Amino acid sequence: MDYSYNNLNNIYQHVLKLGMLSPPEDVIACWLLFDTLPEINKFLELGSYIGGGLAIFNEALHETGHVNVEFTGVDHLDFIGAKTTGQGATWYSDHFNRCLSQNEIESLTKLSGTLGMSTWIQDRCERLTNKKLQLSCVRTEDEVTSANFDIIHHDYGDGVEDNLATIRKSLLKLSSNGVYIVDDWCTGAPFRTWATVLAQQEGLLYPIMWGKNKVFFAKSQDVAQDIVKKICANSKYNSKLFKPMPGSNYFGPGYMTIRMHWQAIQWA
Numbered sequence: 001m002d003y004s005y006n007n008l009n010n011i012y013q014h015v016l017k018l019g020m021l022s023p024p025e026d027v028i029a030c031w032l033l034f035d036t037l038p039e040i041n042k043f044l045e046l047g048s049y050i051g052g053g054l055a056i057f058n059e060a061l062h063e064t065g066h067v068n069v070e071f072t073g074v075d076h077l078d079f080i081g082a083k084t085t086g087q088g089a090t091w092y093s094d095h096f097n098r099c100l101s102q103n104e105i106e107s108l109t110k111l112s113g114t115l116g117m118s119t120w121i122q123d124r125c126e127r128l129t130n131k132k133l134q135l136s137c138v139r140t141e142d143e144v145t146s147a148n149f150d151i152i153h154h155d156y157g158d159g160v161e162d163n164l165a166t167i168r169k170s171l172l173k174l175s176s177n178g179v180y181i182v183d184d185w186c187t188g189a190p191f192r193t194w195a196t197v198l199a200q201q202e203g204l205l206y207p208i209m210w211g212k213n214k215v216f217f218a219k220s221q222d223v224a225q226d227i228v229k230k231i232c233a234n235s236k237y238n239s240k241l242f243k244p245m246p247g248s249n250y251f252g253p254g255y256m257t258i259r260m261h262w263q264a265i266q267w268a
């Protein structure tokens, strides 16, 4: 699968089929980041859901030379019992009907634990992408015992305080050179966005790149600026589609961040 901006429409179809809840432009921004980072061995996804995101990340990582990544997925799995509790049941049924086969829906409703969920996601990912996925799932972020993640993708949380707590806790598990990706920024989770602003003011997050719904941060200024320079120097960096963000010196003299020009990706 070509994850470059040359293949936006196919990436979009692939994302829909896999059931990832992200626009394809953000997947392209991730692909550019993965291609830029020299080593990615460990990836934590906060909100692994049915694994659509994991499958896409795993495939984009393979495409960029990171073939042995260990994934940890956190999800309380309430969506499995949503039909009985009624919580979000219609939303989940509609989404399952869009991307899962009847067999997949049936097997999903029978899962009870995180081991079953890991196996279900791994099987589906390998079947649909033909790429091996190494995954272990847990229900809460407090159960993540491993550390030194190279990438953390933060994809749950509604309020300011819960998101700030997740950011503070999870940053302890991010390697010093790692990248912290926050999803639903600008759209979908306004208070998660607010939490990242407060975290930046606390000196916890330093912006690297602004995607469509995903924003990419490091946990130190030096690392953020080093990654920005490396992304810009990457031969796959297309300066019509990714541009320096005016006003970035708000974060310090000479500070630079990258804006993804997602409208231009759609026209390209």
Ligand SMILES: C[S@@+](CC[C@H](N)C(=O)[O-])C[C@H]1O[C@@H](n2cnc3c(N)ncnc32)[C@H](O)[C@@H]1O
Binding pocket: 019, 020, 021, 022, 045, 046, 047, 048, 049, 050, 051, 052, 053, 054, 074, 075, 076, 077, 078, 079, 139, 140, 141, 155, 156, 157
């Ligand atoms: C938006 S979905 C994740 C989508 C997925 N990352 C993707 O890209 O396709 C959020 C998931 O987080 C889970 N979730 C929400 N709050 C949680 C919490 N506090 N702890 C663990 N899981 C949670 C939900 O069950 C849901 O599956």
